[in-house]
Amino acid sequence: MVHPTTTKRYGARAAAHTNPTARRLLETMERKKTNLCVSVDVTKAADVLEVVRRVAPAVCMVKTHIDIIEDFTPALTAELARLAEEHDFVIFEDRKFADIGNTVSLQYSSGVHRIAEWSHMTNAHPLPGPGIITGLGVVGKPLGRALLLLAEMSSAGNLATGEYTRTAVRMAREAGRDWVVGFIAMGRVDEDGPADEDFLVLTPGVGLVAKGDKLGQQYRTPREVVYDSGCDVIIVGRGIYGVQGGAEAVLAEAERYRAEGWKAYEERLNRA
Ligand code: S5P
DSSP: OOOGGGGSOHHHHGGGOOSHHHHHHHHHHHHHTOOEEEEOOOSSHHHHHHHHHHHGGGOSEEEEOGGGOTTOOHHHHHHHHHHHHHHTOEEEEEEEEOSOHHHHHHHHHSTTTOHHHHOSEEEEOSTTOTHHHHHHHHHHGGGTOEEEEEOOOSSTTOSOOHHHHHHHHHHHHHHOTTTEEEEEOSSOTTTTSOTTOOOEEEEOOBOSSOSBOTTSOBOBOHHIIIIISOOSEEEESHHHHTOSSHHHHHHHHHHHHHHHHHHHHHHHHTOO
């Protein structure tokens, strides 16, 4: 089955969203002709900014793991937020919240990182039940932030399958798309929904060279993810920032993934 959202242009899909971050992302994708999110999993603030400045022209989104930064100061997130405005991309802090509502609302708003202040989008495991969505929403909704649920994962042997995945999708529908705008998933987990429903599917585990790593990560190509599986955003980490050849090579590699991802999207639009 071909889900109706997979044959619509990203820009046209923006109108189906009330959440400002979802709209902004879809409009940025259309404007910059990119469905690429670079995952900047490096551990020094200067290296994060170096990678982001390099890849900025090629991305709709930058994904962070802010808790791996060894020399974190709020100047880093302030600069990331400034770069997001200057270069037209969305910031996604890949926090994978997984606790009760009260705890996650504190983890989201407070602590050293104050994620809600600078990150347009974040994500949560549905494992604890709907309270996690409500708890994060208390903080994020008034700020116009957006939440994704992890409905599936890319790693070998993960437990997010079958009934767990279906329940994640049901929880998102019940929460409403003004807050839960989509999923981390490997395919169109929302296929059973009504034709006018529009969720974003963001997909990690993307590589043009490696097939996996030694710790269970599994890679598919941009074409497999966007054309075959109907996902919206490809998330690429080591395949881009880990490329040999220094700073110049990083932008060239980001551009290669952008072009592959965009070609697969254009072909999908033209699919009968
Ligand atoms: O199932 C998942 C979910 C996520 S968000 N598998 C993943 O790999 N991720 C994240 O995507 C992971 O935490 C990492 O930041 C990125 C993949 O990085 P890569 O270097 O393997 O491309």
